Amino acid sequence: MDSSSAKIVVGYALTSKKIKSFLKPKLEVLARKKGIIFVAIDKSRPLREQGPFDVILHKITGREWRLQLEDFRQIYPDVVVLDPPDAIQHVRNRQSMLQEVAKLKLRGCRGQVDVPKQLVITGDPATIPSVVAKAGLKLPLVAKPLVVDGTAQSHALSLAFDELCLTSLSPPLVLQEFVNHGGVLFKVYIVGDSVRVVRRFSLPDVHKQLGNGVIAFPRVSSAAASADDADLDPEVAQLPPCELLNCLSKELRCRLGLRLFNLDLIREGGTGDHYYIIDINYFPGLGKVPGYEHVFTDFLLNLAQSKTEKPSASLPDNPEDILRDEPNSK
Incomplete structure (x- = not known):
């Protein structure tokens, strides 16, 4: 052809x-x-x-x-x-990427979605402890590079346990309060009006201060860390409700001006319905999603049929279909 x-x-x-x-x-x-x-x-x-x-x-x-x-x-x-370069640029900075999430007012969506309390650090590392104390952030804190440039380094995380170790961090960076979430996060892939979710292992819960200093983690939610088939506590493994993901994806597509992105979503332990978005990535690793070939080609055909239409994101009725569904070829 x-x-x-x-x-x-x-x-x-x-x-x-x-x-x-x-x-x-x-x-x-x-x-x-x-x-x-x-x-x-x-x-x-x-x-x-x-x-x-x-x-x-x-x-x-x-x-x-x-x-x-x-x-x-x-x-x-x-x-x-x-997608539009300006919209992409917006989510390449961890200071700006979650601003639209913080403005969300979801209603009737079977859950609450927030962003962790966070602080952007660009100055002298020696001032970090006092800046953190003034902002009222609670330890431990997750440290992430400020800019997301597609490199493995931009997805590397550190977990800081005490005030003294904060001075060893290297700005510019973002500090986020750590939220216990059962060691599992949900990667929510949005491709036009289609949504797919896969489970990934994440940082373990911290019930007590396990030690001092900074613990560095490579890219936590990599493909090798798939939790789809792991023997997990049902309360931890349960996928977010379809209603919530429908509301969330529809709102963010509109607010971000993007049609091809994913969310890193965690559920706060012990709450059942309180979620946090901790990262947004443009044009993520779709090749890791089962059946992505069908999802993406159908998306392109929909674009060709109507370049002005803005459909709302939709999910299969059965939550487990979100995880494993491979649409039939048309």
Whole structure:
């Protein structure tokens, strides 16, 4: 199939790592069956000279790329850009990414969603203990890099147990109050109007101060840390209710201006219905989600059918279908 016979042509500008994890042969084969082709954008040539495209899928950074993309959008306003650079930039900073979550007023959604109390640190590490005390944050604290740039380092965490060790941290960073959540988090993947959830192991609960200093953790919710088949306490393993995720995904799609992102969601231990969003990631590792090929190709077809429609996010009626459902090929 060439681009002239395709229903939808997707130009992609991705890192080599993203291409390997996302554009798998199974996805490309299914896409071709549905009339979708993926065409690599040549980053050495002006974007305005390439195409035609129906959709531009991108996850690269840099001022030059952003300017080219904005220029392209002015010339070809009917081309769908996934997603607008300004909206993506908003969630690449941990100070701004959770601001819209803090404004949420969910009603009748079978749960409460908040963000942990947090503090942005950009100055002298020696001042961190006094700044934390003034802000009233309670130890232990999770320390995260301020900027999310797609590197493994930007997802590395540290857990600080005492005031003295705070001076050993390296700003710029975000400090979040640690919330006990049973050692499990829920990665909520939002692809247009589709939502999928998988369980991941997370930091263990802290009932008492287990020690002094700072404990560093690599990327906690990696694919290797899947908790889907683990023998967990049912209260810990239970997926968030569909009503809650429907409300949450619909609200955040609107507030963030994004159609392709995921949430790291935890449930506070002992509450049953009190959740916290601790991170938001743009264009996450969809290749780790069962059946992502069907989800993503259906999403692209929906874009082609109506570029102006803004459907609300929806979930299967059975919560377990969210986790394991692989939609049938159309």
